[in-house]
Amino acid sequence: MAQLLGGVLTSHVPAIGRAIHQGLQDDPYWQPFFAGFPPVHQWLAQARPDVVVVFYNDHGLNFFLDKMPTFSVGAAATYSNADEGWGIPQVPTFTGEQDLSWHLIERLIDDEFDVTTCQEMLVDHAFTLPMALLWPDQVWPVKVVPVCINTVQFPLPSAARCWKLGQAVGRAIRAWDSDARVMVLGTGGLSHQLDGERAGFINKDFDLRFMDSLVSAQPDWATQFSIPQLVEKAGTQGIELLMWLATRAALGAQVEEVHRNYHIPVSNTAAGLMVLQSR
Amino acid sequence: MTTPEIPGIPGTTLFDGRLARKGYALNRLCYSFNDAANRAAFKADEDGYCARFGLNDEQRTAIRARNVLQLIEAGGNVYYLAKFAGIFGLDVQDLGAQQTGMTKEAFKAMLAAHAH
Numbered sequence: 001m002a003q004l005l006g007g008v009l010t011s012h013v014p015a016i017g018r019a020i021h022q023g024l025q026d027d028p029y030w031q032p033f034f035a036g037f038p039p040v041h042q043w044l045a046q047a048r049p050d051v052v053v054v055f056y057n058d059h060g061l062n063f064f065l066d067k068m069p070t071f072s073v074g075a076a077a078t079y080s081n082a083d084e085g086w087g088i089p090q091v092p093t094f095t096g097e098q099d100l101s102w103h104l105i106e107r108l109i110d111d112e113f114d115v116t117t118c119q120e121m122l123v124d125h126a127f128t129l130p131m132a133l134l135w136p137d138q139v140w141p142v143k144v145v146p147v148c149i150n151t152v153q154f155p156l157p158s159a160a161r162c163w164k165l166g167q168a169v170g171r172a173i174r175a176w177d178s179d180a181r182v183m184v185l186g187t188g189g190l191s192h193q194l195d196g197e198r199a200g201f202i203n204k205d206f207d208l209r210f211m212d213s214l215v216s217a218q219p220d221w222a223t224q225f226s227i228p229q230l231v232e233k234a235g236t237q238g239i240e241l242l243m244w245l246a247t248r249a250a251l252g253a254q255v256e257e258v259h260r261n262y263h264i265p266v267s268n269t270a271a272g273l274m275v276l277q278s279r
Numbered sequence: 280m281t282t283p284e285i286p287g288i289p290g291t292t293l294f295d296g297r298l299a300r301k302g303y304a305l306n307r308l309c310y311s312f313n314d315a316a317n318r319a320a321f322k323a324d325e326d327g328y329c330a331r332f333g334l335n336d337e338q339r340t341a342i343r344a345r346n347v348l349q350l351i352e353a354g355g356n357v358y359y360l361a362k363f364a365g366i367f368g369l370d371v372q373d374l375g376a377q378q379t380g381m382t383k384e385a386f387k388a389m390l391a392a393h394a395h
Contacts (some may be wrong), residue, residue: 085362
């Protein structure tokens with residue numbers, strides 16, 4: 001059976017792409033953010049994953065309001081980025097792990113998660129930038145399976161539902177008849193808000209408590225809150241912590257915290273980073 | 280749901296079905312800006328481009344004013360509006376400054392102050 005190695009959680013704001021493109025990793029503004037990643041690279045070198053399941057949210061590249069799936073799973077042979085409207089630098093194409101895609105789809109629907117399947121799927125900065133942070137040379141040593149959660153159009157799936165989705169994905173990975181070494185990657189957050197008079201909202205106390213909770217005896221602590229409550233605590237885009245919850249849930253009851261970083265601000269966002277190893 | 284719903288969050292709009300209906304044409308226009316050719320077409324003939332997408336008067340006025348709060352009120356979703364803002368080289372800090380009535384420098388200082 002496939003081995004589930006652990007997970008990485010990271011923010012994904014578009015400005016990271018520009019910073020990478022312009023080589024600003026050591027710039028005083030960016031250094032505290034990029035300095036968080038060498039320990040991630042060390043963990044990857046030791047963990048040697050060959051497949052990554054990525055929980056992320058699309059920002060209006062692949063999905064429009066004409067059809068808006070709550071949960072969708074990529075089943076494509078390849079995945080590419082595209083111009084997202086502001087000429088974001090492109091990254092090399094990703095190779096899909098289609099056997100795992102279809103295994104996940106079958107298991108999830110068996111588990112009563114009626115996901116949308118995508119044999120063609122563009123992946124936006126929420127997918128590409130975390131991959132580029134994990135593998136800065138952008139020579140991807142892994143195949144990928146995207147799992148997209150709607151955060152564009154309310155109602156969003158509840159935190160508790162996203163937790164259960166993550167649990168189901170974790171079970172499916174562990175039951176996959178393969179000798180692959182699999183990791184999960186959750187992208188987004190932490191607290192930030194782009195829209196409205198409340199733009200610029202950041203909640204450091206909540207973010208730190210949330211990160212602590214993921215490695216506590218009660219890792220599903222945040223699932224007690226409704227979506228509006230989470231928006232109040234983390235901001236309209238801070239709701240991307242749903243990806244973190246799904247990722248953490250996939251890893252099972254026990255994890256070891258390998259590394260974390262937290263920095264305010266990157267663009268309008270409180271940037272969080274964690275590496276969690278499965279036990 | 281066992282969790283009580285909270286009343287409205289000040290300065291915050293949750294983009295729900297009501298707004299998804301109201302803002303469909305506006306968001307469809309903004310979504311089209313994923314394509315550089317469409318951005319160029321908008322710049323070449325803004326009136327004609329907006330007419331093609333069937334914007335109502337409120338949406339057309341908000342687009343003309345480049346006013347984010349008006350665009351949200353007209354049903355715009357920030358993820359699509361960001362693509363409209365990109366045409367003018369505006370980033371999310373420019374949008375934040377405009378919506379909060381701050382200069383960009385003051386808005387950035389406010390963000391940085393959250394670290395403490």
